[in-house]
Amino acid sequence: MTKYLAVLLLSVPLWLGAQQQSEEADAFYLRRIYDKVLTEARCYEWLDYLSHRIGGRLAGSPQAAAAVEYTRQMLDTLGLDTVWLQPCLVPRWVRGEKEQVRIVNSRKMGAIDLNALALGNSVGSGPLGITAEVVEVKSLEEADSLGERLRGKIVFYNGPMDPTELNTFNAYGKAAGQRVWGASRGARYGAVGALVRSMTTRLDDIPHTGSLAYSEDAPKIPAFAISTNDAELLSRLLREEPVRVFMRSTCQSLPDVESYNVIGEIRGSQFPEEVILVGGHLDSWDVGTGAHDDGAGCVHAMEVMHLIRRLGYQPKRTIRCVLFMNEENGLRGARAYWKWSDDNKEYHMAAIESDRGGFTPRGFTAEGHDDVFNEKFKKVIEWLPLLEPYGLGLRRGGSGADISGLRGQKGLLIGFEPDTQRYFDYHHTAIDGFDVVNKRELELGAAAIMSLVYLLDKYGL
Amino acid sequence: MTKYLAVLLLSVPLWLGAQQQSEEADAFYLRRIYDKVLTEARCYEWLDYLSHRIGGRLAGSPQAAAAVEYTRQMLDTLGLDTVWLQPCLVPRWVRGEKEQVRIVNSRKMGAIDLNALALGNSVGSGPLGITAEVVEVKSLEEADSLGERLRGKIVFYNGPMDPTELNTFNAYGKAAGQRVWGASRGARYGAVGALVRSMTTRLDDIPHTGSLAYSEDAPKIPAFAISTNDAELLSRLLREEPVRVFMRSTCQSLPDVESYNVIGEIRGSQFPEEVILVGGHLDSWDVGTGAHDDGAGCVHAMEVMHLIRRLGYQPKRTIRCVLFMNEENGLRGARAYWKWSDDNKEYHMAAIESDRGGFTPRGFTAEGHDDVFNEKFKKVIEWLPLLEPYGLGLRRGGSGADISGLRGQKGLLIGFEPDTQRYFDYHHTAIDGFDVVNKRELELGAAAIMSLVYLLDKYGL
Numbered sequence: 040m041t042k043y044l045a046v047l048l049l050s051v052p053l054w055l056g057a058q059q060q061s062e063e064a065d066a067f068y069l070r071r072i073y074d075k076v077l078t079e080a081r082c083y084e085w086l087d088y089l090s091h092r093i094g095g096r097l098a099g100s101p102q103a104a105a106a107v108e109y110t111r112q113m114l115d116t117l118g119l120d121t122v123w124l125q126p127c128l129v130p131r132w133v134r135g136e137k138e139q140v141r142i143v144n145s146r147k148m149g150a151i152d153l154n155a156l157a158l159g160n161s162v163g164s165g166p167l168g169i170t171a172e173v174v175e176v177k178s179l180e181e182a183d184s185l186g187e188r189l190r191g192k193i194v195f196y197n198g199p200m201d202p203t204e205l206n207t208f209n210a211y212g213k214a215a216g217q218r219v220w221g222a223s224r225g226a227r228y229g230a231v232g233a234l235v236r237s238m239t240t241r242l243d244d245i246p247h248t249g250s251l252a253y254s255e256d257a258p259k260i261p262a263f264a265i266s267t268n269d270a271e272l273l274s275r276l277l278r279e280e281p282v283r284v285f286m287r288s289t290c291q292s293l294p295d296v297e298s299y300n301v302i303g304e305i306r307g308s309q310f311p312e313e314v315i316l317v318g319g320h321l322d323s324w325d326v327g328t329g330a331h332d333d334g335a336g337c338v339h340a341m342e343v344m345h346l347i348r349r350l351g352y353q354p355k356r357t358i359r360c361v362l363f364m365n366e367e368n369g370l371r372g373a374r375a376y377w378k379w380s381d382d383n384k385e386y387h388m389a390a391i392e393s394d395r396g397g398f399t400p401r402g403f404t405a406e407g408h409d410d411v412f413n414e415k416f417k418k419v420i421e422w423l424p425l426l427e428p429y430g431l432g433l434r435r436g437g438s439g440a441d442i443s444g445l446r447g448q449k450g451l452l453i454g455f456e457p458d459t460q461r462y463f464d465y466h467h468t469a470i471d472g473f474d475v476v477n478k479r480e481l482e483l484g485a486a487a488i489m490s491l492v493y494l495l496d497k498y499g500l
Numbered sequence: 501m502t503k504y505l506a507v508l509l510l511s512v513p514l515w516l517g518a519q520q521q522s523e524e525a526d527a528f529y530l531r532r533i534y535d536k537v538l539t540e541a542r543c544y545e546w547l548d549y550l551s552h553r554i555g556g557r558l559a560g561s562p563q564a565a566a567a568v569e570y571t572r573q574m575l576d577t578l579g580l581d582t583v584w585l586q587p588c589l590v591p592r593w594v595r596g597e598k599e600q601v602r603i604v605n606s607r608k609m610g611a612i613d614l615n616a617l618a619l620g621n622s623v624g625s626g627p628l629g630i631t632a633e634v635v636e637v638k639s640l641e642e643a644d645s646l647g648e649r650l651r652g653k654i655v656f657y658n659g660p661m662d663p664t665e666l667n668t669f670n671a672y673g674k675a676a677g678q679r680v681w682g683a684s685r686g687a688r689y690g691a692v693g694a695l696v697r698s699m700t701t702r703l704d705d706i707p708h709t710g711s712l713a714y715s716e717d718a719p720k721i722p723a724f725a726i727s728t729n730d731a732e733l734l735s736r737l738l739r740e741e742p743v744r745v746f747m748r749s750t751c752q753s754l755p756d757v758e759s760y761n762v763i764g765e766i767r768g769s770q771f772p773e774e775v776i777l778v779g780g781h782l783d784s785w786d787v788g789t790g791a792h793d794d795g796a797g798c799v800h801a802m803e804v805m806h807l808i809r810r811l812g813y814q815p816k817r818t819i820r821c822v823l824f825m826n827e828e829n830g831l832r833g834a835r836a837y838w839k840w841s842d843d844n845k846e847y848h849m850a851a852i853e854s855d856r857g858g859f860t861p862r863g864f865t866a867e868g869h870d871d872v873f874n875e876k877f878k879k880v881i882e883w884l885p886l887l888e889p890y891g892l893g894l895r896r897g898g899s900g901a902d903i904s905g906l907r908g909q910k911g912l913l914i915g916f917e918p919d920t921q922r923y924f925d926y927h928h929t930a931i932d933g934f935d936v937v938n939k940r941e942l943e944l945g946a947a948a949i950m951s952l953v954y955l956l957d958k959y960g961l
Contacts, residue, residue: 073664073666074664077663077664078664138536202538202539202940203534203535203538204540205534205890205891205944209942240940262775399860399919399921401891429666429863430666458919459861460860460938460940460941460944461938461940461941464938477921477922477925478702479663479668479701479921479922480921480922481668482920
């Protein structure tokens, strides 16, 4: 196919309109990008090392340090203009011993161990653990309505992700508040611990961790995610009898640790002050190996830099690959980057984050400052005819946590959007591994992002 | 979301145009279909039984008989107007003992066993096997060009699937001729056996079987698929030294066996003579459990019948679910169905086959008789605004092997098209199992097909 396109391009007659010529040139270039990626990409091999060999990379962990060093070394092999480490202090949360969550008093079934994971940032239960009666709610609002009836109890948030949402991120957005705010909401009314149904539409035995946020107005109580099967079981038992649960965790927060964002850059030849950022986050949860979340996003961004060199493309604008540290439980890397960028009066014309996994690309979601969004988004929409042949759409929507703080620079903030159906099967679990990432799907993501970078760089906003 | 739509619909003011009203009603109904499927579908549980419990279902095998009985029983539970078995005689090919394909003379590496599977319909090698020198070609044309130089040799077809094809079925279409015709093409020039690179873009150790077709003008020689890693290895060795391979298989073709297509039908209330077929094929290869190929297509079709009842939908036209037997190595079930349908002067207004796996839906491809295609396709295109919110497109393209013989009835022949990136990781292998099918992706496929059936039935062609 490329051969035909090549012939086509070489034979573009001189009398063709400039507009049509540049459209054909762009279509040809996008096809070149896809051909290169599908035959010479390195992202899959990089992801193998980052996820499979290094493993889970929670901020402050030895694996996180290994990931910083590995990705820096790989970027060093690409012949970029600069590769550097940007320091940031990150929290150091450690899970400690294997968690225990056990139903202790079921007349029907005796003692039942539940598949559980402490939530990130959670305090430990103390060495003796906690035993208390469980009260089930389906939402934060229901916890409020119970109020004092939660005193001395373990509050159990069992609001499922809505399976009828076609985009699973919408279902996640509606349910995840239970995990983030549930513990403090319960503690405000005297709850002594929290259990949260895992954030997935699947029914299985795999618990999904993720961060919680404690609020100042309540004591910090230990919180755990339990698998959806176990949440169903617990809910069923609660309909028949009062249920007491023993839970124990030894997780704790240690002093902050110095860590880094990994940054690689190619300076623009004409408008070096206009930055196009491509990025993902380098840290991942400690369980599993962070292959989809967000190893995939990191190697997508690195592959864009690799492709620019392989294609011999000379960017007019500065293309910067940023691998952010500590997205999962603090966003410290991102905050350090935002401050540094603002202090240097930088302008991010566009920032693209890939943090929704390495699945088959569907397109991009964009947001931005109200003053400029509509006008800039309109320009990008004009490129749709070039992107649609690759199954790529564009819609208004969230971008990415690590780039959200760049809004004030009034560029376009863009989130890469792959197919969402499988993401929450693996998200924050022990099974988010290299083996559930498909090579072609991962490569097509890099090609999609590179295609948009090419158009952003060539035409600007 | 449905709630809002419900309110929206109930509040449609009377002064609204009929056109707009029916559009809103259709949008609402499609949303209802998706809500039902994502909360009450049975297709995933059916697929578990069909693939995981029953297993590989090659035509004429005990598992194929079990699949006929199981799906008939399941259709019987749905309260259809008729459920029946349509007899057909099918070939009975058996693989026999585990195949052996071994490099016997490598000076560097000694004897090397290759991951191999006999191709479907292949003759056996005889009890002593065959040992001969290997000659590599990249295409049928290259085999022709070598001609007599293949005499006494094992011809090795090593033309890879083109990774730059975005739709993997296009790459398969370009490469699969080596598997189907390669053996006879080589035998025409005196080759004594054939090896074929497995049909996948992956590099791994998993051989992919599939059927070959012997032509009359050449002796029948045994043919095997080898894994892509082993094809690369063999090719590498051939560059350095002559390579002799020993290959042995005991596969054979036994006398034809009586089998069946499984058919379930709901008669149309207004135009019963206009048939809308939904189907897949019940047989699968003997290795693996035929989960994506084509258990998924069967349960998609069954789910459509289940949905019609669950939704309380009264079709104007006859909706017929057909689970075809022997698509993989004979198409005998399909031929019996075509003859029976033509003899009864039936008119299939539309036939939809799902035989590309149970992945996230992308849309449909349609073909038909030249006399009528454009006009009928134009009508379907008008429904795009209703389908696009669900990520569904429509394009001209192939439909399905089992329905291809209905072209003469001048209806529209439609192929369901899911995402194609993963299909050839599993196609015709031991790893095409229930565990690589995602519940939501499978259910969305059934919803997509039901949505099109609803529009076809309501508006006709």
